[in-house]
Amino acid sequence: MALLINEQDTKFKYDVAREAGGENITLCFACGLCTASCPVSEIDADYNPRKIIRMVLLGMRQRVLSSDFIWLCTQCYTCQAHCPQKVNFSDVMKALRSMAVREGYVTPAFMERIKEIDSFMQKLRHEMVMTIVDRKNKETDIRPEHIASDVLKKRSL
Amino acid sequence: MKKKVLVIGAGIAGISAALELAKCDFYVYLLEKNASIGGWVSSFTCKAHDKCTKCSVCVAKRKIREVLVHPDISILTNSTLKQCHGEIGHFDVEIEQNPMHTDQELQEQKLAVHAIIPAIGFELFDVKQYGRLGYGRYRGVLTGFDLEKTMLENGNLHFPVNNTHAPSIAFIQCAGSRNDNNNYCSRVCCKYAMRFALLIKHLNPAVSVTIFFIDIQNAGKGFAPVYEECVGSIQFIRGIPVEVIENPGKRLEVRYENIAQGNVKRDVFDFIILSAGIVPRPGTWDLARKLGINLDEYGFFGTTGTFNSNDTNVKGIFTAGSCQGPKDIPDTIAHGIAAAERIVEVFAK
Numbered sequence: 001m002a003l004l005i006n007e008q009d010t011k012f013k014y015d016v017a018r019e020a021g022g023e024n025i026t027l028c029f030a031c032g033l034c035t036a037s038c039p040v041s042e043i044d045a046d047y048n049p050r051k052i053i054r055m056v057l058l059g060m061r062q063r064v065l066s067s068d069f070i071w072l073c074t075q076c077y078t079c080q081a082h083c084p085q086k087v088n089f090s091d092v093m094k095a096l097r098s099m100a101v102r103e104g105y106v107t108p109a110f111m112e113r114i115k116e117i118d119s120f121m122q123k124l125r126h127e128m129v130m131t132i133v134d135r136k137n138k139e140t141d142i143r144p145e146h147i148a149s150d151v152l153k154k155r156s157l
Numbered sequence: 158m159k160k161k162v163l164v165i166g167a168g169i170a171g172i173s174a175a176l177e178l179a180k181c182d183f184y185v186y187l188l189e190k191n192a193s194i195g196g197w198v199s200s201f202t203c204k205a206h207d208k209c210t211k212c213s214v215c216v217a218k219r220k221i222r223e224v225l226v227h228p229d230i231s232i233l234t235n236s237t238l239k240q241c242h243g244e245i246g247h248f249d250v251e252i253e254q255n256p257m258h259t260d261q262e263l264q265e266q267k268l269a270v271h272a273i274i275p276a277i278g279f280e281l282f283d284v285k286q287y288g289r290l291g292y293g294r295y296r297g298v299l300t301g302f303d304l305e306k307t308m309l310e311n312g313n314l315h316f317p318v319n320n321t322h323a324p325s326i327a328f329i330q331c332a333g334s335r336n337d338n339n340n341y342c343s344r345v346c347c348k349y350a351m352r353f354a355l356l357i358k359h360l361n362p363a364v365s366v367t368i369f370f371i372d373i374q375n376a377g378k379g380f381a382p383v384y385e386e387c388v389g390s391i392q393f394i395r396g397i398p399v400e401v402i403e404n405p406g407k408r409l410e411v412r413y414e415n416i417a418q419g420n421v422k423r424d425v426f427d428f429i430i431l432s433a434g435i436v437p438r439p440g441t442w443d444l445a446r447k448l449g450i451n452l453d454e455y456g457f458f459g460t461t462g463t464f465n466s467n468d469t470n471v472k473g474i475f476t477a478g479s480c481q482g483p484k485d486i487p488d489t490i491a492h493g494i495a496a497a498e499r500i501v502e503v504f505a506k
């Protein structure tokens with residue numbers, strides 16, 4: 001992650017801190033508990049909450065607001081529960097998302113699509129869990145992808 | 158007649174203040190709620206390996222022995238303060254002394270003193286509050302204080318060598334410090350962790366030792382060389398483990414972000430030592446209420462100015478040691494002496 005000085009926007013962190021949810025961003029002391037606990041970092045090694053915070057603090061406005069990262073967060077609040085400094089990273093993500101929309105990095109329709117995906121994922125998970133709970137013999141060897149395709153075939157979500 | 162001072166708490170802070178006052182011609186009542194004096198330091202060990210690492214424990218223990226035989230210091234053990242009235246120059250205090258034997262009655266005693274030094278010390282952060290770190294659940298998870306006690310009691314820190322692998326030990330720093338409840342650095346745990354790391358290596362050369370940290374608090378005269386010495390033989394990893402889980406092989410697995418490398422990693426250890434920090438004693442509030450003194454934002458005794466760490470809001474009451482904020486032994490001794498000197502100064506006028 002090379003940092004170009006002329007790309008630096010020293011105001012960025014203060015703008016984030018003024019946004020609802022972004023208030024505590026400057027408190028981060030880089031302990032890495034957020035990244036170590038994040039379920040997205042677990043499956044995508046490039047997704048790193050601590051680094052995203054560093055990028056904000058370093059003023060990498062354009063790179064952060066145009067990145068895929070801010071949309072990958074599942075808003076699960078795990079990082080927030082572990083953070084010793086109350087940085088409230090899930091809420092910081094909300095702030096970054098609304099800034100990205102407002103500053104034209106994505107369209108409001110894109111934001112809506114993300115919300116639909118999140119809601120769809122919740123429903124899918126719910127149905128999947130119900131499927132294995134319903135099964136009388138509680139088979140344990142059935143793979144998630146098979147359950148998912150069953151659910152998607154049988155029910156309309 | 159000698160002027161009299163009541164020192165509450167016979168830890169190293171109270172002891173240092175008492176010795177200094179006695180030296181300056183005061184008479185001291187040294188109140189201690191426990192049966193023995195010395196506070197935390199009494200359960201600490203010498204942390205020398207092949208050479209002294211300047212942990213100051215022996216210095217403190219020397220002072221404990223000195224105070225026991227001082228003719229102008231009256232030590233009241235099993236005792237607490239019940240009430241306090243009056244003002245600088247004439248405080249009337251009531252002391253409650255628990256009996257040594259169950260068939261005896263609680264004894265009360267009234268004293269008249271010129272000044273008071275609350276020096277009741279600190280409490281160790283209760284790491285069980287961090288369920289995710291497994292203290293109390295897994296036998297291999299210990300605190301720095303457990304190491305102090307074990308080493309003092311057994312004279313050795315023996316880590317059982319397994320025939321399949323050499324044991325590995327990891328320290329996790331800042332357990333209970335620098336968080337939203339205790340948002341300050343405890344100042345002693347980086348140093349005791351590094352001293353123990355060197356000692357463990359010295360006693361068990363086959364063992365590997367790792368320290369997980371956010372940043373290393375390396376302050377203190379002569380401490381930089383201890384860190385330098387660690388760098389060769391101890392592995393330092395920037396990043397704090399989020400969780401300790403026992404794996405099927407009964408070893409302890411931790412998950413953390415290795416910040417220098419920017420990735421999430423898992424490692425297994427046989428023992429995890431939590432560097433539990435310093436928090437205010439539960440009794441701090443109660444004593445503050447009896448004396449009419451203020452607490453600071455963290456719950457330690459408060460003082461009147463940024464550059465004055467002894468004077469409380471009540472004239473004639475001066476606080477000493479780690480009940481005012483985290484301090485190592487040298488700083489505690491200096492702070493105790495400073496409190497005593499403030500009293501000498503006030504009454505010299």
Ligand SMILES: Cc1cc2nc3c(=O)[nH]c(=O)nc-3n(C[C@H](O)[C@H](O)[C@H](O)COP(=O)(O)OP(=O)(O)OC[C@H]3O[C@@H](n4cnc5c(N)ncnc54)[C@H](O)[C@@H]3O)c2cc1C
Nearest residue numbers: 166168169170190196197212277278279478479484485486
């Ligand atoms: C695990 C660990 C390892 C450490 N290792 C080192 C080290 O190697 N080197 C170093 O320099 N520092 C070390 N420290 C720091 C050291 O413990 C402190 O600097 C020191 O103990 C502070 O002394 P104190 O007198 O302020 O408090 P304390 O030691 O807490 O003494 C307070 C005394 O007051 C008594 N008391 C409490 N409440 C009352 C009451 N209401 N009425 C009457 N009496 C009361 C207590 O019983 C106690 O005897 C370590 C700390 C920890 C946690």
Ligand code: SF4
Nearest residue numbers: 028030031032034083
């Ligand atoms: S857990 Fe909190 S303090 Fe630690 S790196 Fe993440 S945001 Fe920063």
Ligand code: SF4
Nearest residue numbers: 038073074076077079
């Ligand atoms: S809220 Fe987002 S960043 Fe935080 S742990 Fe969940 S997925 Fe990761």
Ligand code: SF4
Nearest residue numbers: 203205209212213215
């Ligand atoms: S200062 Fe500490 S390490 Fe050195 S001799 Fe004294 S107790 Fe031992």
Ligand code: SF4
Nearest residue numbers: 331334342343346347
């Ligand atoms: S001394 Fe070290 S371990 Fe203790 S609170 Fe400070 S930084 Fe954390």
